[in-house]
Amino acid sequence: MCSLNSGKPLHEYLRSHAKVSPNKQAVIFYGRTLTYEDLDELSDRFAHYLHSQGIRKGDKVALFLPNCPQYIICHFGIQKIGAIVGPCNPMFKEWELEYEVNDLEAKAIVTLDQLYPVVEKAKPNTTLQLVITTSYIDFLPEKPIPEFPEVLQEKKYYPDATDLSNILRTWSADCPNVGLDIDEDVCLIVYTSGSTGLPKGAMLTYRNALYKSQGVAETRGFHSDDVALSIMPICHIAGMLFMNVSFYTGGTIVLLNRFTPEAAMDVIERHRVTVAQTVVPMNVAIINHPHAAQVDFSSLRVNSCTSFGIQLTEEISNQWKALTGIGLFESAYGLSETHTGDSLMAPEAIKFGTTGKPIPGTKIKILSLNEPRQELPIGEEGEIVVKSPGVFKGYLNKPEATAKTLRDGWVYTGDIGKFDEDGYLYFLGRIKEMIKCSGYSVFPEDVELLLNKHQAVSESAVIGIPDPIRGEAVKAFVVLHPDYENSITPEELILWSKEKMAAYKYPRHIEFRETLPKTGTGKLLRRVLADEEKAKVKIK
Structure with missing residues (x-):
């Protein structure tokens, strides 16, 4: 690993690759290819535009986008002018987006046109001054290969928003030269939570991102010839790190909007994917697919995975090896506050359970x-x-x-x-009370805050309970206002929550209580509720 006094921000590695190998494929998205020269120039154009709109070093720009090339372009464009990327989960509903944007004090947001209605509802109560929209269609070929997993709608324009494709087409690549301190300057704020409180923005530097990219590349032996299957959400720190590693080494990313076994198998074979990062249910879905045996997996040499939903076992690894020729291994231990990847498994030294x-x-x-x-x-x-x-x-x-x-x-x-x-x-x-649902972090107080907005809810407490599909599911204990005690059911409140919260977050189970356990000072004792749930399981 290089000296801690050396190195440069990751976007400078992107610039270097664009100069040395301008025509090399950087991103492949359902048949649409961006070269390193394309990616560097487009991110320069976006950086120039942001600077012209008064976005300066230290300002925050929110990205409310799913996996798509625009996310990558904007991510590096923001960081090129010393501004700070604030990833927002594209599954957010109005209140969730409003909270995060306000906590960031974001001046601008880039969003998918399909998500603009959420931004529109939240915007009046936020610090946002600039809204930029984009469409899947802008970076897809006429006939996506493999089939795109979402219904492609006609591109939508909004009078109160600026079109990203117009920015990338008309602005010059005259990116301002901003002095950056790789060790001190923050380039990314990702949201996480401790044992209490609402989600908190963890401030990460250019050095944090570079150090972890180097660590993964060296531990896993990644290099410029690698073709990486980028299927994890790049708005999350694990997916983002995997993306960063490719641009650090000068490799190629095959980016998928979301996982389907058919799409993953298609691109692995079509683009000769060499490295992949997955969660175990993805691998299991491919193993069990009726056409898996007909796919050529011979290009794969490394597949790290994470035990979300299904625990990785040596048996599953052996099944994957029988299908593809390589085994699986647990990817890492880490957290958002450390840009993840604090401990890593080396492919040649696997120990299951660690x-x-x-x-x-x-x-x-x-x-x-x-x-x-x-x-x-x-x-x-x-x-x-x-x-x-x-x-x-x-x-x-x-x-x-x-x-x-x-x-x-x-x-x-x-x-x-x-x-x-x-x-x-x-x-x-x-130790924390954070809940992991389908790989997503769910913070109890976040769900409670949203639940308590319902007129029938007096107070609530949220815990995680075991779920065979999601790993954990959210269960809420609710005390109703006296006027609503006989006029609403748990099922109705669950349906309301489904409309107001991200799909991974809303409670799957609600139990009405007359009171909630608390300390003498009034602090919720979620642990008491969790222990009661465990006791029910033992009795059964």
Whole structure:
């Protein structure tokens, strides 16, 4: 790994590749190709436009986009002028988007035309000054290959929004030269949560992104000849890191809007994909597909995956190896506050049940839950704490939360783990109350805040319960206002929630209660509710 005093922002690697290999494929999207020269020039054009609109170093620009080339163009264009990318989940509804945009104090947002109605509803209550829209059609060939997974609607224009395709067509690639400090300047704010409170914006630097890209590339042996299947959401830190690795090495990304086994198998064979990052249910869906045996997987050499929904086992890995010629392995341990990837599994040294070893330059300790200053020996379980060049600068505008999590350069993760005698890290669970639904992070207070907006809800408490499909599902305990006690059902409240919250977030189960367990100071005791649910399972 290169010296911590060397290196440059990732967009400068993009510039270098564009000069050395201008015609090399950078992104392939359903048959539409962007070369490195294309990607560099288009992101320069977008950077120039933003600067002309008064966006300056340190300003925040929200990206409310699914996987598409426009996300990548805007991501690097924003960072080229020292502005800060604020990814927003494209599944957000009005209130969720409003919260995140306001917390960011974002001046501008780029959104898909199909998502504009959500932005339109939220905008009057936000700091947004500039709205830019784009359409899938702008970066798709006439006949997408493989079949595009969404119904392609006619492109929509809005009088209060600027069209991205017009910007990329008419503005020059005269990108302003902005002085950047790779170690100090924030380039990305991703939202996460501790054990309490609403989602918090973790401030990540250009160095954080570079360091983790280098770590993955070196641990996995990625290089410029690699063709990477980018199927994870790039608005999330794991998908974003995988994207960054390709542009760091000068490789090619085959970008899919969303997963279907048919599309994944098609592009692996068609584009001779060499490296992939998946979640286990994706691999299982391909293994069980009736046409999988007819697909040529011989180009694949590395497939890291994450145990969301289905736990990776050696049996599943062996089934994948029988089909493709390579095994699967658990990708990593990490969190948003460290740009993820604190420990990585090397393909040549797989140990099932673990998350690999700390990458070079990363220190990980296991501390006692009872004596927080006491480091525990090998084999003992405690809190995972991390220190590395990937550690964030803190939470946006939340000094108290920052001080609790970031102490003397160490991130106190709130996660439980242990090391074995070979130096492999085991992730054993979360101290935090965060819920993982289908790979997405769900924060209890976030759901509670939205639920409490319903006129019938007096108060609520949210926990995660086991779910065979999603890993965990959201269950809400609700106290109704007296006037509504006999006029609304749990099912009606679930349907209301489905309309108001992202699909991964809304409660699948609601139980009405007369009261909720609390401390003497009035703090919700979600753990009591969780223990009650566990007891029900044991009784059954």
